[in-house]
Amino acid sequence: MALRDTSLPEPSGPAAPTGAVTAAPPLDATDRGRLLAGAHHDPHALLGAHPVPGGIAVRALRPFARAVSVLTGGERHPLASEGDGLFSALLPLETIPAYTLLVEDGVRETADPYRFPPALGELDLHLIAEGRHEQLWRALGAEPMVHEGVAGTRFTVWAPNAQGVRVAGDFSCWDGTAFPMRSLGSSGVWELFLPGIGEGATYKFEIHSRYGQRFLKADPMARRTQEPPETASVVTASHYEWGDAEWLRGRGATPVHEAPFSVYEVHLPSWRPGLSYRELAEELPAYVKDLGFTHVELMPVAEHPYGPSWGYQVTGFYAPTARLGTPDDFRYLVDALHRAGIGVIMDWVPAHFPKDDWALARFDGDPLYEPGDERRATHPDWGTYTFDFARTEVRNFLVANAVYWCEEFHIDGLRVDAVASMLYLDYSRDSGQWEPNVYGGREDLAAMAFLQEMNATVYRRCPGVVTIAEESTAWGGVTRPTDTGGLGFGFKWNMGWMHDSLEYLAKEPVHRKYHHHEMTFSMVYAYSENYVLPISHDEVVHGKQALVSKMPGDWWQRRANVRAYLGFMWAHPGKQLLFMGQEFAQGAEWSEQRGPEWWLTEDGYHSAGDHRGVRDLVRDLNARYLRAPALWQRDTDPAGFRWVAVDAADDNVFAFLRYDRAGTPLLAVSNFSPVVRHGYRLAAGDEVPAWEEVLNTDAARYGGSGVTNPGAVKTEDGHVTLTLPPLATVWLMPYAG
Known part of the structure; x- marks a missing residue:
């Protein structure tokens, strides 16, 4: 029984075979050779139906077919074999009729791909050429659609150096011969509409380079991929119905740097190993909400072939990793987080890409996404390629990608990885391995322009979204607006604070007085940028030890140090980020294979109470933080x-006041020595007659020794006298009683 393409209209009558076949005029030998080799720029001029002297010539290229016929007007016209999979006939007609092909390789009836005009408009091509197609994913890639009344998929790809491009997939036994694409001129874009191909089909592009090579490449714009280690692209369309309209309306109501922003960093595949996006949606939002974090930050979710890269070596920039489900499954997770009141930040990696031969590297046989100069193309640290930020289409690919995640997946923020490696031409390079810019400097001017364009475009198109730079140098103006020469990020990770404070905490308390400045220096530059204070995954892997294991002393002291540090961190100007597992003082380094050691907090483990105590503190830190605008409302306002006590080095004590917009203060005092300090006087001023302790990291419920300051603590002569618990941070606010 014949298989029928359901996108086609019902036949008008029985398809009876006609008489003798009249051959169509033969193809020019050169055209024929280029067509069969997959190196022809305009296969539509050779295939399909065309008026010729004596009638209408119809030609099809079907290498696996036993026979091909044209169905039109209730009649079947067999095509003659020309060899090499080519079939043709001359129909005695004056005009090109409505017709379909009957292909006997199954047997199936299908519309002829080569009778359709381009399914990509002139405006799309113009915007691509200008590098300003801000929704590039709607123009390039695989788009299921109805074209000229027929359902199918439009395939488009940018490959300007290719001699020819064909589509290969499961629908063609991974042989691209039957489906050569046409070049759409100087844009470098190739296009083909394939009737009857729909969602779920797997495909790649078969590139014929100008050097005569032929190879298969995954679609750079694929919105879905096969699960690694398989590498094909998958035709997809979203059918997800969002339920987060209220969240989106409210997320930009308060400028993000004046709002609470407490981030839980997550590696989705290992948070609860084995869970899919939808299964994670049943557990992650509830856990994060219970701990009081305002946002999650997801380590890269874009498709990557090598799991131990944690997602930082991306091959599918437009596709959520298939390891955990479909793109709509990922939307479901984001939606669930939003409905729980939790923002979603995603790590985004535009600095580099791996050299896998089926992906972006030398995509059309020449350097395309990477610079042509090998010295600039290869990233010396990671053995990957860097992007050619000076190339219009590459910049467009990345800018549109940032917009894509925010618009299509409702992402609330992009944390941009490895910004420093993009900004400096000499990053990790010795002399002779780089060339100065046109002004003789080491700054990568094209990368600067790209980051400015990306930030400006995202902020314009996606209200309420924030961008965050992982930038580890003293580059000026990372979070300054682009119209004043800045890079335009909303926040910058404060790597200096992180390194200095962890260096201080790693010292035995007796030696800390010699490193006191490492804890105070951050306030010298605290208002030069809008900062996030990160204790990220990078700090708890590769021999750096987990947070609690960095601390000196016995088990009690290590936990006390962590609790004191977290109290200091939450009170310090800047937003905060904590990596999963550190919220309950996991002692082992993070492993992407095992994930957090949840069993440490479970009943039956002998130290479960110790770990739950740290987690209880994190929950209370977030709860008190949310209720204390002094800790977030003026983060960027000196x-x-x-400072209340900035030079108490011999005591290992730090004390400072934070103020909200109304002037209401919060007093934070940290004692990083293992002794109780009784009667400790601090010059907090006369503005508050009496204080009360609202948080104490030494509380017994957190696993501390229970040294507290109960009741009202009066101010006398501008001083407040406290009992400072050992290795602890206390927060005080104006007495409410």
Whole structure:
């Protein structure tokens, strides 16, 4: 029984075979050779139906077919074999009729791909050429659609150096011979509409380079991929119905740097190993909400072939990894987080890409996404390629990708990885391995322009979204607006604070007085940028030890140090980020294979209470933080901070005031020595008659010794006298009683 393409209209009558076949005029030998080799720029001029002297010539290229016929007007016209999979006939007609092909390789009836005009408009091509197609994913890639009344998929790809491009997939036994694409001129874009191909089909592009090579490449714009280690692209369309309209309306109501922002960093595949996106949606939002974090930050979810790269070597920039489900499954997870009141930040990696031969590297046989100069193309640290930020289409590919995640997946923020490696031409390079810019400097001007364009475009198109730079140098203006020469990020990770404070905490308390400045230096530059204070995955892997294991002393002291540090961190100007597993003082380094050691907190483990105590503290830190605008409302305003004790090095004590917009203060005092300090006087001023302790990291419920300051603590002569618990941070606010 014949298989029928359901996108086609019902036949008008029985398809009876006609008489003798009249051959169509033969193809020019050169055209024929280029067509069969997959190196022809305009296969539509050779295939399909065309008026010729004596009638209408119809030609099809079907290498696996036993026979091909044309169905039109209730009649079947067999095509003659020309060899090499070519079939043709001359129909005695004056005009090109409505017709379909009956292909006997199954047997199936299908519309002829080569009778359709381009399914990509002139405006799309113009915007691609200009590098300003801000929704590039709607123009390039595989788009299921109805074209000229027929359902199918439009395939488009940018490959300007290719001699020819064909589509190969499961629908063609991975042989691209039957489906050569046409070049759409100087844009470098190739296009083909394939009737009857729909969602779920797997495909790649078969590139014929100008050097005579032929190879298969995954679609750079694929919105879905096969699960690694398989590498094909998958035709997809979203059918997800969002339920987060209220979240989206409210997320930009308060500028993000004046709002609470407490981030839980997650590696989705290992948070609860084995869970899919939808299964994670049943557990992750509830866990994060219970701990009081305002946002999650997801380590890269874009498709990557090598799991131990944690997602930082991306091959599918437009596809959520298939390891955990479909793109709509990922939408479901984001939606669930939003409905729980939790924002979603995603790590985004535009600095580099791996050299896998089926992906972006030398995509059309020449350097395309990477620079042509090998010295600039290869990233010396990671053995990957860097992007050619000076190339219009490459910049467009990345800018549109940032917009894509925000618009299509409702992502609330992009944390941009490895910004420093993009900004400096000499990054990790010795002399002779790089060339100065046109001004003789080491700054990568094209990368600067790209980051400015990306930030400006995202902020314009996606209200309420924030961009965050992982930038580890003293580059000026990372979070300054682009119209004043800045890079335009919303936040910058404060790597200096992180390194200095962890260096201080790693010292035995007796030696800390010699490193006191490492804890105070951050306030010298705290208002030069809008900062996030990160204790990220990078700090708890590769021999750096987990947070609690960095600390000196016995088990009690290590936990006390962590609790004191977290109290200091939450009170310090800047937003905060904590990597999963550190919220309950996991002692082992993070492993992407095992994930957090949840069993440490479970009943039956002998130290479960110790770990749950740290987690209880994190929950209370977030709860108190949310109720204390002094800790977030003026994060970028120097008037929102005042040192109370900045030079108490011999005591290992730090004390400062934070103020909200109304002037209400919060006093934070940290004692990083293992002794109780009784009667400790601090010059907090006369503005508050009496204080009360609202948080104490030494509380017994957190696993501490229970040294507290109960009741009202009065101010006398501008001083407040406290009992400072050992290895602890206390927060005090104006007495409410």
